[in-house]
Amino acid sequence: MIDTGRPHSARIYDYLLGGKDYYRVDQQAGDELVATAAQERAGARANRAFLERAVRHVVGAGLRQILDIGTGLPHSPNVHEVALQAAPDVRVAYVDNDPIVTAHADALLRSSDLVGVALADLRDPRGVVEHPQVREVIDFDRPVALVLTSVLHFLTDAQEPEQAVAVLRDALPAGSCLVLSHATDDFADCRAAQAVYAHATTPLTPRSHTEIEKFFDGFELLTPGLVPVPSWRPDAPVAARPATIGIYGAVARKAG
Numbered sequence: 001m002i003d004t005g006r007p008h009s010a011r012i013y014d015y016l017l018g019g020k021d022y023y024r025v026d027q028q029a030g031d032e033l034v035a036t037a038a039q040e041r042a043g044a045r046a047n048r049a050f051l052e053r054a055v056r057h058v059v060g061a062g063l064r065q066i067l068d069i070g071t072g073l074p075h076s077p078n079v080h081e082v083a084l085q086a087a088p089d090v091r092v093a094y095v096d097n098d099p100i101v102t103a104h105a106d107a108l109l110r111s112s113d114l115v116g117v118a119l120a121d122l123r124d125p126r127g128v129v130e131h132p133q134v135r136e137v138i139d140f141d142r143p144v145a146l147v148l149t150s151v152l153h154f155l156t157d158a159q160e161p162e163q164a165v166a167v168l169r170d171a172l173p174a175g176s177c178l179v180l181s182h183a184t185d186d187f188a189d190c191r192a193a194q195a196v197y198a199h200a201t202t203p204l205t206p207r208s209h210t211e212i213e214k215f216f217d218g219f220e221l222l223t224p225g226l227v228p229v230p231s232w233r234p235d236a237p238v239a240a241r242p243a244t245i246g247i248y249g250a251v252a253r254k255a256g
Contacts, residue, residue: 005025006025006199006200006201007025007026007028007029007196007197007199007200007201008026008098008100008200008201008202009072009154009197009200009201009202010072010073010096010098010100010101011023011026011073011100012026012029012030012033012200013044013072013073013150014026014072014073014075015027015030016030016033016034016040016041016044016045017044017045017048017075019073019075021073021074021100021104022073029196029197029199029200032196033193033196036192036193036195036196037188037192037193039188039244039245039246040193042245043245043246043247046229046230046245046247047149047150047181047229047245047247047249048075049229049230049235050149050181050229050230050232050247050249051079051147051149051179051181052077052082053232053233053234053235054147054149054179054232054249054251055079055082055083055086055145055147055179056082056086057222057233057251058145058177058179058251059082059083059086059087059090059145060086061177062143063090063143063144063145063175063176063177064087064089064090064091064142065090065091065092065093065137065138065139065142065143065144065145066079066080066083066090066091066092066093066144066145066147067092067093067095067128067134067138067144067145067146067147068092068093068094068095068147069095069096069122069128069146069147069148069151069168070095070096070097070122070148070149070150070151070154071094071095071096071101071105071147072096072101072150073100073101073104073105074104074105079092079094079147080092080094080112080114080115084114089114090114091114091115091116091137091138092114092115092116092137093115093116093117093118093133093134093137093138094115094116094117094118095117095118095119095120095122095128095131095134096119096120097119097120097121097122097123099119102117102118102119105117114137115137116133116134116136116137117133118131118133118134120134122148122151122152122155122161122164123155123159123164125164125165125167125168125171126167128168129167129168129171140171140172140173141173142173143172143173143174143175143176143177144172144173144176144177145176145177145178145179146168146169146172146176146177146178146179147179147180148165148178148179148180148181148215149179149180149181149249150181150182150183150247152165152180152182152215153182153183153204153205153206153207154197154202154203154204154205155205156203156205157205161215162214162215162217165178165215166217166218169217169218169219169254170218172254173254174254174255174256175253175254175256176253176254177219177251177252177253177254178215178216178219178251178252178253178254179249179251180212180215180216180249180250180251180252181229181247181248181249181250182206182207182212182215182247182248182249183204183206183207183246183247184206184207184208184209184212184246184247184248185206185207185208185246186208186209186246186248187228187244187245187246188244188246190204190206190246193206194206206246209226209248212226212248213226216250216252218254219252219253219254219255220252220253220254220255221250221251221252222250222251222252222253225250226248226249226250227248227249227250228245228246228247228248228249229245229247229248229249230245232249232250232251
């Protein structure tokens with residue numbers, strides 16, 4: 001069921017990025033976030049830039065399949081646009097549990113045989129892996145780039161996010177990669193942001209560096225490891241004192 005009466009994380013993110021696919025409640029929530037933490041908009045943009053750099057990296061490393069879970073609303077350049085610029089044969093499966101998100105994505109992408117959209121939920125990782133629309137695009141016998149950017153912090157500890165990632169990891173063959181970003185309260189108090197998301201469809205659960213690093217069990221972190229997203233292989237030198245962005249990001253490889 002589509003809930004437009006409460007803010008939704010994907011639509012709030014779209015608003016913070018300057019998109020147009022959000023409702024008044026999402027705009028109000030986004031404005032509350034910025035009012036309580038001015039870096040929220042910069043954080044959304046830094047996270048998106050990290051995603052683009054990470055996608056270019058995994059495609060440059062030879063991966064030709066991307067499974068993007070918790071994809072959010074389409075925002076150009078989308079993952080498939082970044083990937084296809086680097087290699088014309090990349091296949092991308094987008095997965096989200098919000099019918100509004102998947103409807104937008106399907107309308108945008110239905111013309112491409114290299115891109116698929118599936119309505120599925122990270123809280124049911126086996127359902128994601130076995131989803132027919134995922135299987136149409138992704139061959140799990142070949143390396144896959146699993147993208148989990150800014151989605152795991154919308155799972156509470158009770159929803160066992162580590163177990164969800166472990167199920168997905170075990171479905172991937174050697175040579176696959178994990179691209180992950182996650183909100184943290186290591187640098188600033190997140191209680192104001194959590195209060196905003198408490199009225200949304202999903203609560204926010206920031207985690208520490210140590211807690212986020214556990215999601216990479218079974219993977220080998222690539223240099224520079226798990227770092228604030230602006231510091232992950234930036235296209236330009238990072239300022240000596242960059243704005244505090246409360247999001248960690250990393251790319252890791254599953255060894256054989």
